Amino acid sequence: MILLVIFSSLLCSAAARPSLKYLENPNSGENETEDPAEVRSAAIKRLLEVFGMEDPPAVHGHKQPPQYMLDLYNTVADVDGVTKDPYILEGNxxxxxxxxxxxxxxxxxxxxxxxxxxxxxxxxxxxxxxxxxxxxxxxxxxxxxxxxxxxxxxxxxxxxxxxxxxxxxxxxxxxxxxxxxxxxxxxxxxxxxxxxxxxxxxxxxxxxxxxxxxxxxxxxxxxxxxxxxxxxxxxxxxxDGRRPTRVESTDFDDNAATFNLPPSFMSGTSSRIARSVDYSEEEGMSAPCQRHPLYVDFEEIGWSGWIISPRGYNAYHCKGSCPFPLGQNMRPTNHATVQSIINALKLLRGVEAPCCVPDKLFSINLLYFDDDENVVLKQYNDMVAGSCGCH
Known part of the structure; x- marks a missing residue:
């Protein structure tokens, strides 16, 4: 049991605190002088894989999508593309x-x-x-x-x-x-x-x-x-077989949820707020675990020519501390509570505090043109952090 706690804590620590250098360039350890254009290309390629594509569809001009598909999209998704009810759509x-x-x-x-x-x-x-x-x-x-x-x-x-x-x-x-x-x-x-x-x-x-x-x-x-x-x-x-087994996914997958896009593709809180958060962390006053904005702008990525709706969506991200004692507002698991106690009492060396991660993930819907000018409505799982908790 002790080995399990230590192992999970090390994984949590590594996943929760990647270095800024790694976020800017995941392969920096291999090549310190990698071309930013190559980083951008690799990031977009990875995002395409998240959306189940090898290449972005060709843009064929401003063709009007069928009204039926527009109405269907508005029925299953809100203005940000988030699924209203996973049982409305047959399949994905x-x-x-x-x-x-x-x-x-x-x-x-x-x-x-x-x-x-x-x-x-x-x-x-x-x-x-x-x-x-x-x-x-x-x-x-x-x-x-x-x-x-x-x-x-x-x-x-x-x-x-x-x-x-x-x-x-x-x-x-x-x-x-x-x-x-x-x-x-x-x-x-x-x-x-x-x-x-x-x-x-x-x-x-x-x-x-x-x-x-x-x-x-x-x-x-x-x-x-x-x-x-x-x-x-x-x-x-x-x-296509990717349909989840539960209405809400509570399993956090770093590889699936992290797009590794350059900063210009995503916007979260303002720089002023970001600076104040960084300052408070330096002073040891990190804010408690909570959800923060993380907007994915398809126009900035260069996808607005083939994506009909939405123009972008808020993926959100989880950030903050999980201090002892963990209150119910932190939505902790029993495991996180035990880990928090072990960390606070210093019973085992190397056991970190629990991680602030999404504990609910929701799907989004994309309405877009494919290479043959057909209009496609596709649902993608685990794309939005619905809430955050200490795990």
């Missing part, structure tokens, strides 16, 4: 794809190449914007039509003679207007298994009696002739 990734055929007919094809094969496909939806029927047919005797969505099959790869497979079908009022959503999960899952099987989707509209319907009566917006806000869209909900 949502993607929107625009139709690549851009045909005037009811045929659609979506490029799914940006989806990793390791991701679990949860739900796939086809979003079609239904237009009002043309005025000349406004008084048609049909009030409802049967709209069916089929997966187009490659007959050369199957033993069946059928060239399409029914995915979803339901009745839709002829005179309605607005978005209609059809579940097409089975088709997308098959496309992920065999990318070459993606022959697209086909929509068939019939009367209640089963006869064909004039396309002027039941019309859907196409990618060619209508505004981008009404274009056919595939929305895909996936999970």
């Amino acid at each position: 990734t949502v993607r929107s794809f625009f139709d690549k055929l851009r045909s005037e007919q009811v045929e659609f094809r979506f490029n799914m190449s940006t989806v990793s094969r390791e991701e679990k496909i949860l739900t796939a939806e086809l979003h079609l914007f239904k237009l009002r029927p043309q005025a000349t047919l406004a008084f048609n005797r049909h009030h409802f039509c049967q709209v069916s969505v089929y997966q187009v099959l490659d007959t050369s790869k199957t033993n069946s003679t059928q060239d399409k497979k029914l995915l979803s079908s339901r009745l839709i009022p002829v005179h309605s207007t607005g978005w209609e959503v059809f579940t097409i999960t089975h088709a997308v899952r098959s496309w992920m298994v065999d990318e070459g099987s993606n022959m697209g989707l086909h929509v068939v509209v019939r009367t209640l009696g089963g006869s064909a319907v004039d396309m002027k009566l039941m019309r859907f917006a196409s990618g060619r002739n209508h505004h981008q806000s009404k274009q056919p869209m595939l929305v895909l909900f996936t999970d």
Whole structure:
């Protein structure tokens, strides 16, 4: 038990008090004259890894994201991108794809190449914007039509003679207007298994009696002739396996939470406050453990061209002392309380005071464009220090 206390104390001391020289240059021990540009590049590369990327997506100009994705983001995240409720979103990734055929007919094809094969496909939806029927047919005797969505099959790869497979079908009022959503999960899952099987989707509209319907009566917006806000869209909900086992993560991971970015990328308290804190520490009057601002500015990093929301977020950081005796306001663990007592009584040499670290970590959400101009909503775990405690 004594060895365990000493070992954990040494780890705590090393993690809680890295030198300023190390923060400026983590590899200073290896190369005292490392180029600041290389440090910046390495820091951004490390941050990209935190966000699950190898390179930042290419910037394609100011393209308007689908309103559905904007609304979804505002539903799951607050103004800083912090997750409101982890149970609102199915999985941790949502993607929107625009139709690549851009045909005037009811045929659609979506490029799914940006989806990793390791991701679990949860739900796939086809979003079609239904237009009002043309005025000349406004008084048609049909009030409802049967709209069916089929997966187009490659007959050369199957033993069946059928060239399409029914995915979803339901009745839709002829005179309605607005978005209609059809579940097409089975088709997308098959496309992920065999990318070459993606022959697209086909929509068939019939009367209640089963006869064909004039396309002027039941019309859907196409990618060619209508505004981008009404274009056919595939929305895909996936999970990449990083979903936490708990609503709040209480395990502090230095490697995951420390970005090692140059000071210009992050801003915390003002320099005046920082100087006063440093002065008080020199006088042995360190403030008690508490949470301090640590704003990550995506524009300063150079990511504002592809990140839609948020423009940045407050990660916060924990700083301060954990003096004996530890009060409940310090949110100490039993282990920290015991360690504090051992340290105060000097029962063992080398046992430091407990560390001030995050004891709650929350997720944030990013809404951004990927390399193929698809809009992605992705949730990242353990990105915000929700509160601090002595551990």
